[in-house]
Structure formats: structure tokens, C-alpha cells
Amino acid sequence: QVQLVESGGGLVEPGGSLRLSCVASGFTFSTYAMSWYRQAPGKEREMVANIIGNSRFTNYADSVEGRFTISRDNAKNTVYLQMNDLKPEDTAVYYCNTQTIYWGQGTQVTVSS
DSSP states (O other): OOEEEEEOOEEEOTTOOEEEEEEEESSOGGGSOEEEEEEOTTSOOEEEEEEOTTSSOEEEOTTTTTTEEEEEETTTTEEEEEEOSOOGGGOEEEEEEETTTEEOOOEEEEEOO
């Protein structure tokens, strides 16, 4: 079955960086788009970034454009989210998603001094 396992979250000060990873299994990874979403306390889950199978096209939420970079390594069945210049409003649980219906367990990112 499809499994998505995120890692890389943690506590970071404003202006810092983190790299999230999501290892996928149970499907042909290279043929599917992958997405990162996030959900802050009391807010709806929102799309952060997505990338198609061959990495030629990426899309970002306006709030992270220029600070976050999504990438993938099809040989490792892994999608990454490099997050730079983090702000307190980036604090959320970050989820990996594929094919709309499959989600990982999430990884907590907290940006605080």
C-alpha cells in the first residue's frame, strides 16, 4: 500500500532553515506529482508546494515563494522541502501528499525565538 513518511521537522529560530524529507513507497514514485501541505493550529490545511514527476514544473504558495524549494530524487523515492528564512507564521505540521488521497503522518515545524 502507499506509504509516505516525513522527517526533518523541529524547532528553529526565525531566519533559520530546515529541510523536510518524505520517503514514499507502494507506488511508482516517478510518475506522480508530489505535494507538501501544512496545517497550523486552528487553521485549514493549505498547499505549500508541489512538483510533477519529472521535476520540470513546480508550484508554490505565495506565502513561501522565494523562500522554500521543493525537489525530488526519483532514484530514492524521496521528495524534499528546503525551507529558508523561516518565519513564526511558518509554524505548522507539514504533510506530504500524493494522488490527492494519500497523506503522511506529518512532521512538526516550530519557528520561535
